[in-house]
Amino acid sequence: MAAFVQRAHPRQAIQVPIKYRPAQSDQFFGARTLNYSSDGLCLEIDQKVEPQTEIYVVMENYTPDQHGPEGYRAYRTSVRWIRPLSANGDQGFVAGTQIMVRSHELPEDHVDEPRQICDLCGDLIQECGLHCTDENAQLCDPCYHHYCKLPEGKARECVERFIVGNVV
Numbered sequence: 429m430a431a432f433v434q435r436a437h438p439r440q441a442i443q444v445p446i447k448y449r450p451a452q453s454d455q456f457f458g459a460r461t462l463n464y465s466s467d468g469l470c471l472e473i474d475q476k477v478e479p480q481t482e483i484y485v486v487m488e489n490y491t492p493d494q495h496g497p498e499g500y501r502a503y504r505t506s507v508r509w510i511r512p513l514s515a516n517g518d519q520g521f522v523a524g525t526q527i528m529v530r531s532h533e534l535p536e537d538h539v540d541e542p543r544q545i546c547d548l549c550g551d552l553i554q555e556c557g558l559h560c561t562d563e564n565a566q567l568c569d570p571c572y573h574h575y576c577k578l579p580e581g582k583a584r585e586c587v588e589r590f591i592v593g594n595v596v
Contacts, residue, residue, distance in 0.1 A: 444461050548567050
């Protein structure tokens with residue numbers, strides 16, 4: 429009897445339009461997501477790509493304040509598995525990808541500029557786009573605006589401790 433392996437992160441079904449390109453390509457292709465989890469995207473794509481290939485994914489319906497995959501503009505992912513949609517492989521492929529980086533910027537934006545990681549969400553951001561808090565944490569624009577909206581009190585103190593790494 430085969431052992432049942434439970435996923436570390438639950439999947440949420442969602443079909444949204446995306447554009448993707450393998451890291452070694454300059455061309456984007458239309459596709460869609462089938463589901464997502466906190467660490468991965470399942471994509472329906474037209475081209476076969478090999479496992480371990482890096483793929484850039486751009487959300488066509490980017491909505492920065494939304495939860496879920498459309499809350500980020502772009503992802504850098506790594507293909508973990510791929511299989512044909514049909515038995516003869518003529519209708520495209522389903523690819524399971526692991527998210528390596530989330531970003532509110534397009535992959536081509538300012539590639540030569542130095543980048544830093546937001547201390548709260550972990551996004552890779554241009555250094556000029558970071559905001560510094562009183563605790564010297566560096567936050568991206570969306571995280572900084574959410575942080576500034578927090579009222580003074582226990583919740584804000586907990587977030588500040590989390591950001592600077594003093595979580596007990």
